[in-house]
Amino acid sequence: MEEHIKDEELKIAKDKFYEFCQFEGCDHISGEYALYILLKLCKRYKVESVLEIGLGIGCIADTLLFYYDKKNMPIKYVGTEHNTFCLEALKTNTKFYKDIEIFDKVTSINVEQKFDLIIIDGGGTDLEIIKSVVKKNTILFVEGCRESQFIEIKKLFPKAVAVDVISNEKNRDYSPFIKSHWMGGGRIIFANPSLKNYLHYLIEKLNTKIKYYKRRRLDV
Numbered sequence: 001m002e003e004h005i006k007d008e009e010l011k012i013a014k015d016k017f018y019e020f021c022q023f024e025g026c027d028h029i030s031g032e033y034a035l036y037i038l039l040k041l042c043k044r045y046k047v048e049s050v051l052e053i054g055l056g057i058g059c060i061a062d063t064l065l066f067y068y069d070k071k072n073m074p075i076k077y078v079g080t081e082h083n084t085f086c087l088e089a090l091k092t093n094t095k096f097y098k099d100i101e102i103f104d105k106v107t108s109i110n111v112e113q114k115f116d117l118i119i120i121d122g123g124g125t126d127l128e129i130i131k132s133v134v135k136k137n138t139i140l141f142v143e144g145c146r147e148s149q150f151i152e153i154k155k156l157f158p159k160a161v162a163v164d165v166i167s168n169e170k171n172r173d174y175s176p177f178i179k180s181h182w183m184g185g186g187r188i189i190f191a192n193p194s195l196k197n198y199l200h201y202l203i204e205k206l207n208t209k210i211k212y213y214k215r216r217r218l219d220v
């Protein structure tokens, strides 16, 4: 992609999404906008450890690991995946394969490890383990705003505040997603919100309100 983009995180999200759209089994990859949000979260909160539930064919993992490699910053990346096709695809789709610690399911994770960012992008239902692997201000990100998983999470973290982050762009022509639909975003959840988290939450709430308003106008 030759487009000149000043926002580094946006450029990486676009390029990586395009790259993964070319891979076999790309139907379930993360949306471009979700990749962008995740990169921005990593930057803003200086994330050093990530748990991704549902590695799939590796779109999020490769995007974040590429970013950290480019920035020469350390990152611990742990993920879960059980699907045989995805486990094989991960080996070839990302040159950072050796940097991902892979478990078959969330309950197999070593609970001595704690994570700055937890990405939930799989249908696993054993989310209770998350409680054992959070730090004081861990951020959770649910790709595509899966409501049932959010209800589970809210039970685990009653003080949590959550905000949906949405895009005002429609799916790319080259994506496997329906072109007339809005690009998928996600839900940022501050498990035990600090003041900084709370301010961020309020800003995102406002952004989302404005975007929904713009969407309604664009849809008319």
Ligand SMILES: C[S@@+](CC[C@H](N)C(=O)[O-])C[C@H]1O[C@@H](n2cnc3c(N)ncnc32)[C@H](O)[C@@H]1O
Binding pocket: 024, 025, 026, 027, 028, 029, 030, 053, 054, 055, 056, 057, 058, 059, 060, 061, 080, 081, 082, 083, 085, 086, 121, 122, 123
């Ligand atoms: C939404 S996908 C995860 C996407 C992943 N986080 C990524 O960035 O590419 C959720 C789950 O769907 C399953 N899945 C994803 N792609 C698949 C495929 N091509 N074939 C079969 N199962 C797939 C995997 O078990 C995966 O954990």
